[in-house]
Amino acid sequence: MKSIFIDCCLGISGDMLASALLDLGVPKSIFLDNLVRLNIEKNYNVKFNMGTSEGIKGIVCTKNEIPFKEVSRNLNDIKNLLLDSKLNEYVKKKSIRVFEILAEAEAVVHGNEVSDVHFHELGSMDSIIDIVNVCSAIDFLKPYSIYFSDPPSGKGIVSTSHGPLPIPVPTVAEIARQKKIPLMLLDDKYFGEITTPTGIALIATFIDKVYQPDKINIEKIGIGLGSKNISRPNFLRVMLISENDDYIGNNKPxxxxxxxxxxxxxxxxxxxxxxxxxxxxxxxxxxxxxxxxxxxxxxxxxxxxxxxxxxxxxxxxxxxxxxxxxxxxxxxxxxxxxLPRRTVSHKTKFGIVNVKQVMRPNGQTSIKLEHKDLTKITLNTGIPIEEIRKKLIIELSGFYELDDYSF
CATH class of the missing domain: 3.30.70.1380 (Transcriptional regulatory protein pf0864 domain like)
Structure with a gap:
């Protein structure tokens, strides 16, 4: 089964993640079609070009300036824009969830209700496109799991529509607090934002998959470059990795x-x-x-x-x-x-019983009946549990000798 490991130890933003996923193998047409589905293809142009950052090759995303003035949007405005689009339901749902996470954090930071939050930089078409592109790419890849390394906090001060703010900016810090995402302290000479609100909101959207796997079999690597020149490599790395299923394809431990x-x-x-x-x-x-x-x-x-x-x-x-x-x-x-193992449900004269099968190194298979199923049967029938176990072992003795298992 295929999974994704997003190594964001040098920073993460929406456009860097979209670029890395493109470099990983997502067709460019997925991203370009999003402009059509959002009904903005005549007003906006997204380009992905090969580039380098301090000698590291990758893809950088650039966007042409739009000819119309950006407006301030609230959460409902963005929801309506996405719901009215021709994006599929998965992309709509995930994109909206990203903005909900941003709105929930902004509401705490500014002391407002979520419905009163107005996005400025975050509500720009830039951010909307980046978020939709990432969600579309993940929908295309359909990974079994998505892992993240801990994102860096950054340091210094950044200029925003609210004035100068410390890094990590309040929205990033609040999302990290709410979603319990550890922010790594990076020994870095660069003073500036390297984990953006959009970047950490994308992580939080997939929070159930945040940790670094212990062992990875790398099949492909995608590199997304940041647009800032920060006197060190500025990139995000995404790896397509393979993991073993719950059971193993041989009889070896x-x-x-x-x-x-x-x-x-x-x-x-x-x-x-x-x-x-x-x-x-x-x-x-x-x-x-x-x-x-x-x-x-x-x-x-x-x-x-x-x-x-x-x-x-x-x-x-x-x-x-x-x-x-x-x-x-x-x-x-x-x-x-x-040892390789799996649990299989079998229909018996006592009803459905779960059986754990284990493959030994010598090729022999052993089985163990699920005790809670035996308990349920003995309570319902009054038959002693040991007698039930013996009857079931006899009834099932043939199935693990004749059945063709795929451990």
């Missing part, structure tokens, strides 16, 4: 990096600990264990350890700090080897 989060607690009741464990599992933990430990001052405590995939680490941190008494957690990367 595969290597994986996961995360362990752990806390020792001595001031919670067993009932509270039980609720915490359930919350951690619901938030995406692969498993949670607990055992008794001797803590300082000879107090008896409980060690709670959650094992999780990297993409769930931020969400589980929130669970620890919001729903437990701990004031700190230990977090470590763990390496593990896993």
């Amino acid at each position: 595969s290597f994986q990096t996961i995360i362990s989060q752990e806390a020792w607690i001595d001031d919670s009741t067993p009932e509270d600990v039980a609720v915490l464990i359930e919350r951690l599992r619901s938030a995406g933990a692969i498993d949670v264990i607990c055992y008794s430990v001797d803590m300082k001052k000879n107090r008896k405590g409980i060690c709670i350890q959650a094992i999780l995939y990297p993409k769930h680490k931020n969400l589980l941190r929130e669970v620890w700090f919001n729903y437990s008494t701990t004031i700190g957690i230990r977090e470590n990367n763990i390496s593990r080897w896993i």
Whole structure:
């Protein structure tokens, strides 16, 4: 399956991201058709040209000045413009969401209602086109996942319609706060904006995919150049990467990096600990264990350890700090080897039962019946769970010997 890793460690803006996606393989016609679908093709012209930035080759986006005066737009104006266009529903929905995120941040910054927010630079046709182009490109590529590295905050002061503002500008800082996007401090001699409001709003639109994958198989790289000369390479890199599916195409163990989060607690009741464990599992933990430990001052405590995939680490941190008494957690990367496996649903005389299949290195397949399904059957029938297990193993014994699996 194909995914995208957007490496924005040097900065991100809407036009840089659109250029990088074009360089990755999105047809230029996708972007040019957007001008037609937005009904502005006679008033605006977007060009993508090859260029370099401090020796790094990529694509830079330029836009011809429009012959009509830009107007200030509010969120409803932009929504209506997009809804009235001939863009497809996905692009409309995602583009509107970007502007909603911008409006929500602007409302907090200026102390207004979202409906009263008026976009100036952000409501220009430049920004609208950049956002629509990025959403169209992602719609074309249809990646399984989209990953981002942490964007840089930048430093210095920038001139805006509100006057000079510190960097990161309030809108960028507010989106980062609301969406819990870490802003990286870049050791950079350049003083200026390198993560724009449009850029971070595009990240926030896909917030469920923000983290750097542990292992990437790069198939293609796209480079989008910034238009500013900042005495260092100014580009955004997008990588098309391949990832393994949930099951693996052979019977060999595969290597994986996961995360362990752990806390020792001595001031919670067993009932509270039980609720915490359930919350951690619901938030995406692969498993949670607990055992008794001797803590300082000879107090008896409980060690709670959650094992999780990297993409769930931020969400589980929130669970620890919001729903437990701990004031700190230990977090470590763990390496593990896993066998190819998959879960398959089968219709049996007891009803639908989920079965986990595992491929051993010697080519043999083993199965394990889902315990919660066995529990449901025993509660409904009154038959002892061990008897149900034996009957199902006999009933299903043939299917994993005869079926042609694609692990």
